[in-house]
Amino acid sequence: MVGDGRAGDGTQMLTILFDGIAYGMLLFVLACGLAVTLGLMNFVNLAHGAFAMAGGYCTVILVNRWGMPFLAALPLAFLCTAVLGFAFERTLYVHVYRKSHLDQVLFTIGLVFMSIAAVDYVMGSSQMFVRLPGWLEGQFSVLGVGIGRYRLLIIVVCGLLTLMLQLILARTRFGSQLRAAVDDQRVARGLGINVGGVFALTFAFGSGLAGLGGALGAEILGLDPIFPLKYMIYFLIVVTVGGTSSITGPFLASLLLGIGDVAGKYYMPTLGAFVIYSIMILVLIWRPQGLFARGGAR
Amino acid sequence: MSPHRLADEVGRRLATRARWHPMEVLFWGAVLASIYILPGRHLILTEIAILGLFALSLDLILGYAGIVSLGQAAFFGVGAYVAGLLAKHGIITEPLLALIVSGLAATLLGFVTSFLVLRGSDLTRIMVTLGVALVLREIANRYAWLTGGADGLQGIEIKPLLGLYRFDMFGHTAYCYALGVLIVLFGLARRIVQSPFGLSLLSIKGNPLRAAAVGIPVNGRLVAIYSIAAGYAGAAGALLTQTTAFTSLAVLDFERSADLLLVLIIGGTGYLYGGLLGAIVFKLMQDYLAALTPQYWPFWIGLLLVAIVLIGRERITSWTRPIHALVARLDWRGRRSAPLAATDGR
Numbered sequence: 001m002v003g004d005g006r007a008g009d010g011t012q013m014l015t016i017l018f019d020g021i022a023y024g025m026l027l028f029v030l031a032c033g034l035a036v037t038l039g040l041m042n043f044v045n046l047a048h049g050a051f052a053m054a055g056g057y058c059t060v061i062l063v064n065r066w067g068m069p070f071l072a073a074l075p076l077a078f079l080c081t082a083v084l085g086f087a088f089e090r091t092l093y094v095h096v097y098r099k100s101h102l103d104q105v106l107f108t109i110g111l112v113f114m115s116i117a118a119v120d121y122v123m124g125s126s127q128m129f130v131r132l133p134g135w136l137e138g139q140f141s142v143l144g145v146g147i148g149r150y151r152l153l154i155i156v157v158c159g160l161l162t163l164m165l166q167l168i169l170a171r172t173r174f175g176s177q178l179r180a181a182v183d184d185q186r187v188a189r190g191l192g193i194n195v196g197g198v199f200a201l202t203f204a205f206g207s208g209l210a211g212l213g214g215a216l217g218a219e220i221l222g223l224d225p226i227f228p229l230k231y232m233i234y235f236l237i238v239v240t241v242g243g244t245s246s247i248t249g250p251f252l253a254s255l256l257l258g259i260g261d262v263a264g265k266y267y268m269p270t271l272g273a274f275v276i277y278s279i280m281i282l283v284l285i286w287r288p289q290g291l292f293a294r295g296g297a298r
Numbered sequence: 299m300s301p302h303r304l305a306d307e308v309g310r311r312l313a314t315r316a317r318w319h320p321m322e323v324l325f326w327g328a329v330l331a332s333i334y335i336l337p338g339r340h341l342i343l344t345e346i347a348i349l350g351l352f353a354l355s356l357d358l359i360l361g362y363a364g365i366v367s368l369g370q371a372a373f374f375g376v377g378a379y380v381a382g383l384l385a386k387h388g389i390i391t392e393p394l395l396a397l398i399v400s401g402l403a404a405t406l407l408g409f410v411t412s413f414l415v416l417r418g419s420d421l422t423r424i425m426v427t428l429g430v431a432l433v434l435r436e437i438a439n440r441y442a443w444l445t446g447g448a449d450g451l452q453g454i455e456i457k458p459l460l461g462l463y464r465f466d467m468f469g470h471t472a473y474c475y476a477l478g479v480l481i482v483l484f485g486l487a488r489r490i491v492q493s494p495f496g497l498s499l500l501s502i503k504g505n506p507l508r509a510a511a512v513g514i515p516v517n518g519r520l521v522a523i524y525s526i527a528a529g530y531a532g533a534a535g536a537l538l539t540q541t542t543a544f545t546s547l548a549v550l551d552f553e554r555s556a557d558l559l560l561v562l563i564i565g566g567t568g569y570l571y572g573g574l575l576g577a578i579v580f581k582l583m584q585d586y587l588a589a590l591t592p593q594y595w596p597f598w599i600g601l602l603l604v605a606i607v608l609i610g611r612e613r614i615t616s617w618t619r620p621i622h623a624l625v626a627r628l629d630w631r632g633r634r635s636a637p638l639a640a641t642d643g644r
Contacts, residue, residue: 044421095608101420102366103607106563109556110603117597125593229552233432236425274436281429284422285414 011144016263022151024258025158026220028251030213030231031238032165033206039182039244040199041097044104047111048210048235049228055081055211056218056227057119060128070133074157074215081211086204093203094196112228120225127224130215154216161209165247178202182245237280316492321624325571326481333474340473346581347476348537353561353573354487355530361567362491363523364503365415368424368555369431370531372411373404375550377532379438380404381539382451391457397479397536404532405525412524416517428552435550450546454539465541472541479537483530487570490526499523553596560603563611 034048055077062073088111096107132150139148169175181188181195189195214223221231234257242253257276264275332343352374359365380400383389390396414426438445445451458464463471490496502509502516510516539545548554557580565576588595 042421044424092604092608099607101424102360102559103611105366105368105424106559106603107607109559110600110605110607113556113596113600114604115600117594117600121594121597233428236428240425270440274433274440277429277433277436281414281426281433284426284429285417 011146014145015147016266017259018145018147019151020259020262021255022148022154022158022258023220023262024255025162026154026213026217027234027238027258028254029158029161029209030217031210031235031254032247032250033203033208033210034235035239035242035244035247035250036178036182036202036206038239040178040185040195040202043093043097044101044108045093046105046108046232046236047115047228048207049231050112050115051081051085051207052210052214052217052231053115053119053223053225053227054084054214055208056130056214056223057123057128058211059130059215059218060123060223064128064131070130070136074212077215078208078212081214082204082208084211085207086200088207089200089203094200112232115228116225123225125225127222128218129223130218132219150219154220157216158213161212162247162251169247174198174201233277233280237276240280241283312492312494312497316489321621322571329477329481333477337468337470340469342581342585344469344473344476344541346577347473347480348534348541349558349561349581350574350577351476351480351483351537352531352534352558353565353577354484354570355527355534356558356562357567357570357573358487358491358527358530359524360562361569361572362496362499362503363520365520365524366420366423367415367427368552368559369427369429370527370558371550371552371554372427372431372434373408373528373531374535374538374554375431375434375438376407377401377404377535378539378545378549379445379451379535380532381536382454382545383444385456385540385543386451386454393456393459393475393540397533397540400536401529401533404535405529407532408525408528409521412521412528415524416520428555431550431552431555435547438547438550446546448547450544450548451539452544454543454545456540456543465543469541476537476541479533483533484570484574487530490523491570495519495522557599560599560606563606564602 030052031048033051034045037043037045037048058077058080059070059073062068062076063070068076092107092111096104099107136150136153139146141147169179177188177193177198180191181193181198185195214227221227237257238250238253241257242250244250260279261273261276264271264273268275332339336343352370355373356367356370359367377400380403381396384396384399385391385393390399411430414430415423418426439447442448456465459471459475463475465471465475491499498509498514498519501512501514502519506516535545535549538549561576561580562573563576564579565572565574583598584595587598
């Protein structure tokens with residue numbers, strides 16, 4: 001996960017920071033859909049990673065098998081996963097919102113297991129790589145800091161997406177409906193907002209973003225059938241640490257997690273993911289609503 | 299009714315409730331008979347007994363105290379590794395003693411981590427228990443010099459049970475041993491949930507706030523049952539290590555905790571036998587389906603989970619209802635007295 005250009009301590013630290021930011025932004029795009037699902041419907045979707053995996057495999061098929069250009073495949077991955085998410089939401093998820101958290105967990109774990117076995121059956125269990133165009137490979141150096149071309153692309157794409165999300169949430173009619181529904185679902189319903197419809201659209205959009213994240217992240221995170229299980233905990237960390245009441249919380253949490261994970265693996269390889277899990281537990285105990293959550297009444 | 303007489307009445311009814319039912323006797327009779335009737339199936343029966351014990355541990359906290367856990371494998375894994383290390387390094391070579399020590403080690407971990415599940419909603423508990431299990435798996439993975447890492451803990455030699463009974467390759471000793479442990483621990487669990495302590499747990503599950511209002515020390519009770527359940531899971535893990543003479547990171551896998559929930563959901567929660575019945579159904583199903591396509595076994599688990607939730611858990615466990623009806627009819631404990639709730643309102 002760390003680039004090769006390690007000249008001096010300072011530049012090396014900057015390279016790690018750069019990689020960490022790329023990783024963090026990727027995590028944000030992957031997990032923000034989950035944050036909205038949890039905040040809006042109080043629904044625990046452990047199968048969120050399965051949609052990311054779907055996006056990843058979609059890109060692999062489009063690029064490697066059908067020879068589509070990588071950049072053209074990305075929007076398609078988004079679209080496919082969004083449609084998939086919409087279909088699942090309308091047919092299956094919609095029956096589970098009112099059930100207990102235990103039921104939701106059982107249901108979404110079931111989906112995870114099914115997706116793992118299904119992908120294993122169709123695509124095989126080995127790790128897949130997306131064939132990247134030549135201009136995205138390798139890295140260049142700015143003032144001695146190694147900048148991976150692919151990671152730069154991730155930062156640009158994810159940064160644009162984040163800005164777009166923020167604009168949609170803050171400026172559009174749909175965004176204010178969504179925020180109202182997250183803040184207080186009952187009152188929102190009373191005002192005539194179609195919460196179910198808002199939710200279906202948001203779910204589809206969140207799944208699409210996860211799919212896009214999976215497509216972009218296949219190169220960095222690795223793509224194999226156990227992807228949804230492997231990264232489930234990362235998504236949960238982003239959501240628990242960031243809270244679900246805003247989009248800034250999960251964004252900051254993703255950046256922290258990304259930088260922390262990359263730096264941790266580089267500077268303290270023996271500790272590994274241990275630190276991150278422990279931090280999640282501590283945050284959960286200390287502030288169950290998330291570090292960056294507003295003290296809202298919910 | 300005076301308070302004194304009421305207390306007597308409650309005590310009498312509790313004692314009646316706690317008596318062994320003919321169906322229970324029949325069930326355990328059948329279990330014991332399996333030693334002689336199915337000598338060729340002792341290997342899978344041992345697995346069922348271990349899974350049943352493990353499910354019992356989850357039932358104690360989920361069915362009686364209402365704590366949803368997605369990390370019960372943490373305690374199972376600790377028990378398994380402690381038993382493995384004790385045997386490998388010859389610290390405690392007698393299996394039964396080692397089992398007790400392993401169970402106690404898991405109980406200790408359960409006690410320490412129980413304070414994490416006292417607060418918060420179901421969701422927080424799910425994530426905290428999941429996090430604890432992940433941390434433990436990560437530790438076991440990192441300290442490969444101790445645990446053998448991804449290769450598993452190899453070179454475990456299990457000495458004869460009580461110095462007398464050697465573990466044979468057909469699993470006869472192993473099955474009798476696992477069954478013995480299961481019966482003893484089941485009896486203990488039954489005693490626990492029938493006691494006033496167990497009743498107080500049920501009231502906490504029903505409504506923690508009201509339970510606290512009538513003077514039940516909610517946190518203390520939850521810590522106690524969580525530690526006990528952890529000990530049960532640890533004993534199950536130790537049994538697995540001792541009967542297979544091997545343990546690996548798989549004992550701490552997330553899938554193990556998820557499967558366990560499924561086992562308990564199949565059998566139903568809150569009456570102790572659910573875990574055992576679920577374990578039988580689950581293992582037989584696994585035996586059949588995994589034989590068809592071992593690689594795609596998770597698909598069927600997943601499908602089952604999704605189907606159970608969509609159909610509704612209450613409806614799924616209703617297959618045990620005719621059994622319950624039969625049980626009620628066969629009751630030898632005299633006429634059914636009216637439920638407690640009907641008389642305590644005066």
